[in-house]
Amino acid sequence: MTIALPTRxxxxxxxxxxxxxxxxxxxxxLVVAADIGLLLWTFASSLRGSNAVLNHPFxxxxxxxxxxxxxxxxxxxxGRAALNSxxxxxxxxxxxxxxxxxxxxxxxRRRTRTTSALTMMFVLGLGVPGQVLVIPxxxxxxxxxxTDSLYGLILVYVGLALPFTVYLLTGFxxxxxxxxxxxxxxxxxxxxxxxVKVIVPVARGGLITAFVFQVINGWNETLFAIVxxxxxxxxxxxxxxxxxxxxxxxSGQDWGVMFAGVCILLAPMLALFxxxxxxxxxxxxxxxxx
Amino acid sequence: MNALITESTRLRKVVGxxxxxxxxxxxxLERQHRRTFWPFAAPALILYTVLFLVPxxxxxxxxxxxxxxxxxxxxxxxxxYRILWRxxxxxxxxxxxxxxxIVGGVVTFALALALTMVLREMRHRLFAxxxxxxxxxxxxxxxxxxxxxxxxxxxxxxxVLHWLGVRTPPQWLSTDNLLPMVMGTLIWTATGxxxxxxxxxxxxxxxxxxxxxxxxxxxxxxxxxxxxxPMAWDVISVCAVLWxxxxxxxxxxxxxxxxxxxxxxxxxxxxxTAVYVYGEAFPQQGAPxxxxxxxxxxxxxxxxxxxxxxxRRVLRRERIEY
Numbered sequence: 001m002t003i004a005l006p007t008r009x010x011x012x013x014x015x016x017x018x019x020x021x022x023x024x025x026x027x028x029x030l031v032v033a034a035d036i037g038l039l040l041w042t043f044a045s046s047l048r049g050s051n052a053v054l055n056h057p058f059x060x061x062x063x064x065x066x067x068x069x070x071x072x073x074x075x076x077x078x079g080r081a082a083l084n085s086x087x088x089x090x091x092x093x094x095x096x097x098x099x100x101x102x103x104x105x106x107x108x109r110r111r112t113r114t115t116s117a118l119t120m121m122f123v124l125g126l127g128v129p130g131q132v133l134v135i136p137x138x139x140x141x142x143x144x145x146x147t148d149s150l151y152g153l154i155l156v157y158v159g160l161a162l163p164f165t166v167y168l169l170t171g172f173x174x175x176x177x178x179x180x181x182x183x184x185x186x187x188x189x190x191x192x193x194x195x196v197k198v199i200v201p202v203a204r205g206g207l208i209t210a211f212v213f214q215v216i217n218g219w220n221e222t223l224f225a226i227v228x229x230x231x232x233x234x235x236x237x238x239x240x241x242x243x244x245x246x247x248x249x250x251s252g253q254d255w256g257v258m259f260a261g262v263c264i265l266l267a268p269m270l271a272l273f274x275x276x277x278x279x280x281x282x283x284x285x286x287x288x289x290x
Numbered sequence: 291m292n293a294l295i296t297e298s299t300r301l302r303k304v305v306g307x308x309x310x311x312x313x314x315x316x317x318x319l320e321r322q323h324r325r326t327f328w329p330f331a332a333p334a335l336i337l338y339t340v341l342f343l344v345p346x347x348x349x350x351x352x353x354x355x356x357x358x359x360x361x362x363x364x365x366x367x368x369x370x371y372r373i374l375w376r377x378x379x380x381x382x383x384x385x386x387x388x389x390x391x392i393v394g395g396v397v398t399f400a401l402a403l404a405l406t407m408v409l410r411e412m413r414h415r416l417f418a419x420x421x422x423x424x425x426x427x428x429x430x431x432x433x434x435x436x437x438x439x440x441x442x443x444x445x446x447x448x449x450v451l452h453w454l455g456v457r458t459p460p461q462w463l464s465t466d467n468l469l470p471m472v473m474g475t476l477i478w479t480a481t482g483x484x485x486x487x488x489x490x491x492x493x494x495x496x497x498x499x500x501x502x503x504x505x506x507x508x509x510x511x512x513x514x515x516x517x518x519x520p521m522a523w524d525v526i527s528v529c530a531v532l533w534x535x536x537x538x539x540x541x542x543x544x545x546x547x548x549x550x551x552x553x554x555x556x557x558x559x560x561x562x563t564a565v566y567v568y569g570e571a572f573p574q575q576g577a578p579x580x581x582x583x584x585x586x587x588x589x590x591x592x593x594x595x596x597x598x599x600x601x602r603r604v605l606r607r608e609r610i611e612y
Binding site: 020021024025027028029031032035036038042057058099100102103104105106107109110115118121122125126127128129130131132133134135136137138139140155156158159160162163166178181182185186191194195216219220222223226227238241242245246255258262265266269270272273277278280281282284285286 | 317318319322323324325326327330331333334335337338340341342344345346348349352359404405407408409411412416417418419420421422423424425427428429430431432435436439445446449483486487489490491510511531534535538539541542545546554563564567568571572580583584586587588590591594595598
């Protein structure tokens with residue numbers, strides 16, 4: 001805010017000098033309007049009949065068809081898939097934070113050749129594309145009967161999220177002053193106690209950020225879900241969407257139901273973003289910008 | 291023996307021979323960190339080894355074999371890589387991946403920098419930033435599906451164009467146009483994310499630099515060129531690496547773009563390496579080629595490594611302290 005104020009004070013003078021900036025501002029608002037428009041249009045279309053959507057794409061729902069959602073949830077299998085998605089996203093996020101936090105903490109605290117090598121190893125993991133891991137993990141999980149299982153998928157998501165979570169949390173823990181721990185240790189607290197009672201509360205913001213990131217990733221992840229899941233009662237939402245599109249190829253597209261499906265996929269992210277949007281942006285920008 | 295060693299360490303400490311070791315045994319906190327290191331790090335390290343390192347090793351191993359996942363593996367030496375070298379579909383996939391990475395990257399970063407410049411001086415910037423950022427959180431397949439509807443031959447976009455007097459609209463979703471469309475969608479959705487990150491970097495730049503530049507008579511472009519760009523360089527170079535990794539991972543956007551043909555996979559003109567790997571390993575018909583698929587994946591990994599090293603080389607410069 002302190003930065004924005006002086007800028008605004010001079011903005012009138014600046015506008016005179018920069019027509020490019022003024023055109024740019026208009027373009028920004030145009031794109032913003034297009035984004036919001038697209039969102040609203042998707043929602044409006046999800047409440048309309050298939051023919052109405054196809055013939056008059058810009059019409060408004062005259063009599064809202066909630067039935068599209070009922071149909072998507074039951075016939076399209078989105079209901080069960082949404083529950084699976086919620087379970088996978090939350091469980092993998094909680095697990096990865098629990099596993100990564102202690103590791104990131106000791107990596108941030110101890111600076112030796114071993115720890116910097118380990119930190120580097122996690123950072124390099126950030127650069128490994130999913131396509132390298134998908135076949136080996138599929139083969140490995142089928143050996144232990146964890147394909148077509150939500151637990152197998154959760155395990156995979158925890159693994160995939162580890163490098164980023166460790167990297168992000170190492171940054172957060174490095175910012176926690178060591179004085180706090182010293183006091184705890186002098187008071188006779190054990191290592192686990194120090195970590196849980198002193199460090200975790202202080203670094204809570206970082207832990208929540210890491211958790212939220214993995215919820216978002218787990219909700220949207222598609223490649224591994226498609227490869228690993230196939231039973232109707234095990235699939236997550238993106239897989240249900242792909243299956244729905246494939247079956248509609250044969251039986252003719254029901255656009256209203258498809259838009260309802262898209263809205264089901266979108267809505268939790270929109271809710272999350274309206275709730276803690278600035279925190280998400282801040283977490284991503286600070287976590288990555290470092 | 292033990293006592294002797296501690297004796298001698300203590301002695302050395304007094305003499306001042308090895309101050310580092312002496313300090314280490316001094317602080318109870320340090321000692322605790324040392325003792326708890328492996329127990330604390332072990333779960334993550336084990337999971338990382340099992341779910342990351344071993345699979346990468348296994349992928350490298352598989353890439354030298356012909357394997358359908360069921361029957362025994364047959365040694366193929368380097369032949370999988372030779373097959374890839376000659377496969378036109380893989381060529382297209384690799385070219386597309388690179389095209390998305392480079393062309394898409396240049397456009398996205400140019401737009402993100404322009405947006406940063408505009409947003410800096412604009413009212414309600416936080417609101418605009420939030421709206422532009424939101425697509426990052428949405429599953430990319432949503433945009434593929436929406437584009438398939440919006441740009442269909444009798445879809446809304448063509449209707450608007452018709453209304454504006456365009457009688458022969460482009461064939462948006464023809465196989466030749468799929469990749470540019472994918473790229474356009476990607477740029478549209480990714481720009482907001484990179485704008486937000488670069489903006490956070492730009493906000494760190496002290497205001498007095500801009501004031502000084504203005505006193506020196508710099509216009510908006512010069513302020514950007516001589517203050518913003520050099521000061522935000524570190525953030526931009528991190529973003530470039532991030533872009534490399536994330537574009538290579540694009541999968542579902544291409545998979546569903548424009549409504550997939552029956553059978554699941556889009557026409558191979560629009561494939562990137564991720565779709566190629568998926569297509570070879572889990573084909574709709576025929577035997578899976580797991581060896582070939584992992585070889586393709588490893589080529590992609592190599593590509594990421596080369597591009598990342600190059601980017602870090604090219605973008606590296608002295609760190610500016612302020």
